[in-house]
Amino acid sequence: MxxxxxxxxxxxxxxxxxxxxxxxxxxxxxxxxxxxxxxxxxxxxxxxxxxxxxxxxxxxxxxxxxxxxxxxxxxxxxxxxxxxxxxxxxxxxxxxxxxxxxxxxxxxxxxxxxxxxxxxxxxxxxxxxxxxxxxxxxxxxxxxxxxxxxxxxxxxxxxxxxxxxxxxxxxxxQYMHSLQDEVEKRPGILLDTWKHLCDSVGKQVEFGYDVQKKPLYRARVTGYDHSGGLVMELPDGRRTVEVSGEIRYL
Structure with a gap:
């Protein structure tokens, strides 16, 4: 760098x-x-x-x-x-x-x-x-x-x-065209391909912004949103989405 x-x-x-x-x-x-x-x-x-x-x-x-x-x-x-x-x-x-x-x-x-x-x-x-x-x-x-x-x-x-x-x-x-044409915006090819190779869904994880030193909470990964954000379910059933930070598999 x-x-x-x-x-x-x-x-x-x-x-x-x-x-x-x-x-x-x-x-x-x-x-x-x-x-x-x-x-x-x-x-x-x-x-x-x-x-x-x-x-x-x-x-x-x-x-x-x-x-x-x-x-x-x-x-x-x-x-x-x-x-x-x-x-x-x-x-x-x-x-x-x-x-x-x-x-x-x-x-x-x-x-x-x-x-x-x-x-x-x-x-x-x-x-x-x-x-x-x-x-x-x-x-x-x-x-x-x-x-x-x-x-x-x-x-x-x-x-x-x-x-x-x-x-x-x-x-x-394609996203810019969808704005002009007022059609539904969908995840792109890159993110779809990435999702197929990511194995985080279904994992029990700890989440944090420096998870090794200060984990913030535990959750289960349920998916990814349209921008690559991590969708998780908390122990009480609430849903949360994180767009930065990191996870550690449990």
């Missing part, structure tokens, strides 16, 4: 704008953090990428950028004949184990231009994890029993991401 920010500012110094879709690939990351400043274990052998995307989507579609990145990561893993699944909203799972995560940030440049930085980390050939992550993590090589070509994996991911971002922009265009 920091390198992308530097590239944006360097381009501005030249009187230019960094091209949409610029990708930074790291061999490894030191002192990196994910959501809520948690340590992000990112040694050599994994796929650690960040992509810059311009701020050109409507707000209700901008918030689906992490869904596009997660969908691309999940579909890439499944191209190796696995059954990876998504956990709302930022994790990629293989069985009960985490194999990847997404981190999306907004960056405001020195001349006031807004960019979205799309980060993803996937355990590909890295098979050794810190003690605190060992039981909860898995890698692609570990699941397959042998290493894979990392460059090919990244190429597959970028192809899937291109498709996912294309679907997101297509869905926005």
């Amino acid at each position: 920091c390198r992308l920010q530097e590239l944006i500012l360097e381009a501005e110094d030249r009187g230019e704008t960094l091209a949409a879709g610029t990708v930074v690939v790291a061999d490894s990351l030191n002192r990196s953090t994910g959501r809520f400043d948690r340590r992000w274990h990112a040694p050599a052998g994994g796929a650690w990428l960040a992509i810059v995307w311009p701020d050109i989507l409507l707000p209700e579609f901008t918030r689906l950028l992490p869904f596009a990145v997660g969908l691309a990561g999940c579909r890439t893993l499944n191209s190796y004949r696995l059954d990876a699944r998504l956990k709302w909203v930022n994790d990629i799972l293989l069985g009960p184990h985490k194999i990847g995560g997404i981190l999306c940030q907004t960056f405001l440049s020195s001349r006031g231009e807004r960019f979205h930085l799309l980060g993803i980390g996937i355990n590909v050939n890295n098979m050794v994890f810190p003690a605190e992550l060992d039981q909860a993590s898995v890698s692609l090589a570990g699941a397959l029993g042998s290493p894979v070509d990392l460059e090919e994996f990244i190429a597959r991911f970028l192809a899937e991401l291109t498709l996912a971002l294309g679907l997101l922009h297509h869905d926005e265009a």
Whole structure:
């Protein structure tokens, strides 16, 4: 993420704008953090990428950028004949184990231009994890029993991401047409595809904005709304919808 920010500012110094879709690939990351400043274990052998995307989507579609990145990561893993699944909203799972995560940030440049930085980390050939992550993590090589070509994996991911971002922009265009034609607005193709790969429905969960440190309540996931919000049923039967935060499976 920091390198992308530097590239944006360097381009501005030249009187230019960094091209949409610029990708930074790291061999490894030191002192990196994910959501809520948690340590992000990112040694050599994994796929650690960040992509810059311009701020050109409507707000209700901008918030689906992490869904596009997660969908691309999940579909890439499944191209190796696995059954990876998504956990709302930022994790990629293989069985009960985490194999990847997404981190999306907004960056405001020195001349006031807004960019979205799309980060993803996937355990590909890295098979050794810190003690605190060992039981909860898995890698692609570990699941397959042998290493894979990392460059090919990244190429597959970028192809899937291109498709996912294309679907997101297509869905926005369809949404705009529905406003003009006054027809019923429906979830787009991207979100429908994402829902089919997300396994959170039916799970008993803890919800919070940093659920590891401060869980707020327990509930059962019953579905997703038209914007990707998580629909849950509380123990007293009341329904609640969350559009940010995170969950932990119980």
